Amino acid sequence: MSRVVVRGGDLRDGAGHHGRHDLYLLDGTIEGLDLGGRVDLEVDAEGNLVTPAFLDLHAHLRDPGQEVKEDLASGLAAAAAGGFGTVVSMANTAPVVDDPGIVADLVSRSRAIGKARLRPAAALSRGMRGEQLTDLSALKRAGAVMITDDGVPVADGRLMRSACEYAAELGLVVQTHSEDPSLRADGVMNEGVVSQRLGLPGNPDAAEAVMLFRDGEVARLTGARVHLAHVSSRRGLEVAAWLKASGAPVSVEVTPHHLTLDDEALEGFDPLYKVAPPLRTRADVDHLRRALATPVIDSIGTDHAPHTLAEKQRDMLSAPFGIGNIEVAFPLLYTELVAAGVLPLERLLWLLQDGPARVMGWGAPRLDSGHPADVVVIDLEAVAAVDGGKFASKAKHTPWQGAELSGWPVATLVRGELAFTR
Amino acid sequence: MGTAAAVSTAAVTQETSPVSTTPKPARHTRRHLIDFQGWQPDELMALLDTADVMAQVLTRTIKKVPALQGFTVATLFFEDSTRTRLSFERAARAQSADVIAFAAGSSSLKKGEGIKDTLRTLEQLQADLYVVRHPAAGVPRQLTRWTDAAVVNAGDGRHAHPTQALLDAYTFRSALAIKPPEGAPLAPFTGRRLAIVGDIEHSRVARSNVELFTKLGAEVVLCGPATLLPRELAQLPGVTITHSLEAAVEGADAVMALRLQRERMSSALLPSEAEYVARYQLTERAMRLAKDHAIVMHPGPINRDVEISSDLADGPRSVIEQQVANGVSVRMAVLYTLLVGKR
Numbered sequence: 001m002s003r004v005v006v007r008g009g010d011l012r013d014g015a016g017h018h019g020r021h022d023l024y025l026l027d028g029t030i031e032g033l034d035l036g037g038r039v040d041l042e043v044d045a046e047g048n049l050v051t052p053a054f055l056d057l058h059a060h061l062r063d064p065g066q067e068v069k070e071d072l073a074s075g076l077a078a079a080a081a082g083g084f085g086t087v088v089s090m091a092n093t094a095p096v097v098d099d100p101g102i103v104a105d106l107v108s109r110s111r112a113i114g115k116a117r118l119r120p121a122a123a124l125s126r127g128m129r130g131e132q133l134t135d136l137s138a139l140k141r142a143g144a145v146m147i148t149d150d151g152v153p154v155a156d157g158r159l160m161r162s163a164c165e166y167a168a169e170l171g172l173v174v175q176t177h178s179e180d181p182s183l184r185a186d187g188v189m190n191e192g193v194v195s196q197r198l199g200l201p202g203n204p205d206a207a208e209a210v211m212l213f214r215d216g217e218v219a220r221l222t223g224a225r226v227h228l229a230h231v232s233s234r235r236g237l238e239v240a241a242w243l244k245a246s247g248a249p250v251s252v253e254v255t256p257h258h259l260t261l262d263d264e265a266l267e268g269f270d271p272l273y274k275v276a277p278p279l280r281t282r283a284d285v286d287h288l289r290r291a292l293a294t295p296v297i298d299s300i301g302t303d304h305a306p307h308t309l310a311e312k313q314r315d316m317l318s319a320p321f322g323i324g325n326i327e328v329a330f331p332l333l334y335t336e337l338v339a340a341g342v343l344p345l346e347r348l349l350w351l352l353q354d355g356p357a358r359v360m361g362w363g364a365p366r367l368d369s370g371h372p373a374d375v376v377v378i379d380l381e382a383v384a385a386v387d388g389g390k391f392a393s394k395a396k397h398t399p400w401q402g403a404e405l406s407g408w409p410v411a412t413l414v415r416g417e418l419a420f421t422r
Numbered sequence: 423m424g425t426a427a428a429v430s431t432a433a434v435t436q437e438t439s440p441v442s443t444t445p446k447p448a449r450h451t452r453r454h455l456i457d458f459q460g461w462q463p464d465e466l467m468a469l470l471d472t473a474d475v476m477a478q479v480l481t482r483t484i485k486k487v488p489a490l491q492g493f494t495v496a497t498l499f500f501e502d503s504t505r506t507r508l509s510f511e512r513a514a515r516a517q518s519a520d521v522i523a524f525a526a527g528s529s530s531l532k533k534g535e536g537i538k539d540t541l542r543t544l545e546q547l548q549a550d551l552y553v554v555r556h557p558a559a560g561v562p563r564q565l566t567r568w569t570d571a572a573v574v575n576a577g578d579g580r581h582a583h584p585t586q587a588l589l590d591a592y593t594f595r596s597a598l599a600i601k602p603p604e605g606a607p608l609a610p611f612t613g614r615r616l617a618i619v620g621d622i623e624h625s626r627v628a629r630s631n632v633e634l635f636t637k638l639g640a641e642v643v644l645c646g647p648a649t650l651l652p653r654e655l656a657q658l659p660g661v662t663i664t665h666s667l668e669a670a671v672e673g674a675d676a677v678m679a680l681r682l683q684r685e686r687m688s689s690a691l692l693p694s695e696a697e698y699v700a701r702y703q704l705t706e707r708a709m710r711l712a713k714d715h716a717i718v719m720h721p722g723p724i725n726r727d728v729e730i731s732s733d734l735a736d737g738p739r740s741v742i743e744q745q746v747a748n749g750v751s752v753r754m755a756v757l758y759t760l761l762v763g764k765r
Contacts, residue, residue: 193654199559199580199629269560313538315558317579 009045014354025373025416052365053085053374054352058301065094076115078393080419083409085374091123092151098123100142107143121146148175164224183207190278205233216243232277234287251298271319299355306395324395334407373416457582472755490519496549513753587630589752609639617670620680636660645670649691672711678719
């Protein structure tokens with residue numbers, strides 16, 4: 001028996017704004033409001049937002065094999081610190097998550113760790129080599145909720161089609177990394193006037209648009225639920241909007257960095273800003289931001305992609321792609337979008353709660369009794385500077401170092417237990 | 423570190439050597455030459471004026487001055503280059519600086535030592551200035567974050583090769599006897615036109631010349647096949663692009679041909695060398711459309727009868743050899759200005 005009260009917070013979920021209440025959690029589920037009685041733990045939420053913990057369908061936790069960048073313990077702690085109660089981990093590890101034994105191991109180790117819940121994704125192709133299908137039914141039985149070769153585009157259309165046929169039959173979500181490899185070529189940043197000025201190999205928006213179109217058409221052909229990950233460009237988003245309007249069973253994800261940074265960030269040749277797909281132009285960022293309020297975008301996924309500082313201090317051509325951001329995602333988006341008056345709070349929350357749940361076919365997270373006791377308490381007022389040195393993630397370097405943000409999670413409860421407190 | 427680091431001049435530490443007339447400034451006051459961002463036209467012209475003085479030095483019987491005595495210049499070449507490295511080393515030694523040469527062959531790069539670790543090792547040698555060449559754009563800029571020494575970019579990927587552009591501007595200025603027009607001292611190249619022909623996409627020389635010449639007031643016309651001529655560059659002020667060699671050359675004060683790499687054919691950027699030669703080879707005949715006094719430049723090394731015809735390369739319009747000679751004076755001026763000069 002474990003009973004918790006989250007006291008005096010301002011309660012919101014996808015069903016609406018419920019006002020100021022004490023929220024009681026009992027044995028991992030939500031018990032009800034304002035019940036009173038003895039508790040084992042009291043969380044002070046006076047003056048703060050209380051809302052279902054966020055769902056991240058896209059995080060690179062680097063476990064197994066790349067624990068120097070991140071591991072399950074640091075990654076799940078970082079997720080909880082960012083207000084996330086559930087994380088879908090990507091499969092581009094070493095070895096690749098292409099074997100049911102690895103999935104089962106991730107599931108069991110994550111349960112022992114606690115913190116955020118882990119729902120692993122498995123690879124679409126063996127070794128993520130883009131040649132041979134993985135055993136999707138066995139991977140699903142072991143606990144995989146999604147299949148994806150994220151990090152590496154699936155170049156072969158026929159393989160993509162076969163994976164989607166299987167996924168449709170098994171009810172698995174397919175997540176794409178939609179970039180045409182031959183058009184993307186050796187690009188390390190967005191192709192445009194900035195890349196030309198800097199003399200860095202460019203990756204054109206057409207590489208994304210072309211592959212989104214193929215992936216959407218394969219979704220339509222097969223009926224598979226295809227989640228178009230990290231759509232980064234205006235052209236890409238227009239293709240995705242067209243696919244959705246024409247009935248393809250696709251959903252669309254955008255990331256915190258593509259919503260807040262543009263290609264001019266590369267002016268200083270700092271590989272910290274090297275990410276795939278690349279940071280686009282200010283016009284693309286503005287387009288993505290406007291689209292957030294429309295049904296074209298279904299979810300915000302972090303694409304948290306930690307690397308070591310040494311890797312990120314290599315040269316621009318050889319440094320790896322990826323930005324670690326899971327701990328700043330909400331404060332960043334809250335500050336730049338909600339506090340700035342660009343997006344209503346309810347919509348931002350929806351894109352981190354109901355949106356991703358719907359993509360996965362999971363129940364909408366609610367603060368009603370009987371629901372999982374995954375709750376985040378957020379201080380929307382206090383402003384604090386980002387300090388990467390204090391991240392739970394192993395990647396302590398961040399593009400937003402020193403940025404003054406509000407909207408910091410102060411406590412995250414998962415399964416009714418305190419997974420994070422500031 | 424798996425690389426050859428050779429001390430090529432007898433080490434003279436600053437404690438034991440008498441310092442040149444100008445006191446050595448504290449290391450943190452140094453500045454860098456990465457590209458021309460932050461450089462004003464008058465500072466750039468002053469550099470070219472200093473190069474004039476250095477050129478005089480190189481005509482003396484004793485081609486050496488003590489201007490940089492006690493300073494150590496380290497050349498860090500992560501990419502093969504003989505000409506540029508020799509030019510810098512000559513420029514340093516002609517001013518009595520000590521020179522340390524670090525050359526990382528491609529194999530040692532693959533051993534995976536990061537640039538920061540390489541720098542950290544070399545920092546122990548107490549160089550005052552690094553001359554850096556690297557196949558990746560941005561490395562010289564990255565190094566400025568980790569050292570107090572001055573950094574001179576000797577070519578980084580496709581990004582920049584500022585001393586090449588300076589020597590081109592110097593050559594251009596001397597060959598055309600350009601004096602700043604009255605009333606526009608900050609745009610001394612106003613009304614002048616430079617055409618650059620060839621593989622613009624992959625050329626750091628082209629990018630640096632675009633930056634420098636437009637900053638000095640010139641018009642720059644870029645010319646080449648569409649696969650090697652990024653249209654985005656037309657958005658830069660003072661730059662126009664064309665796919666017609668005739669249009670590029672017409673009315674130009676100087677035309678620069680760029681080296682065509684053979685690998686462009688295998689990467690589907692060009693159908694054949696013959697096709698390129700037919701459309702873009704710079705010839706005496708094509709130059710008839712340029713101004714009468716127009717000069718022909720090439721950053722070298724040249725592919726004779728590919729991007730430039732032999733008759734033109736060896737003819738009276740060619741300043742290709744002057745470019746190489748001027749490279750030493752210009753690099754002397756750069757080293758001097760960054761190490762002891764006022765800016």
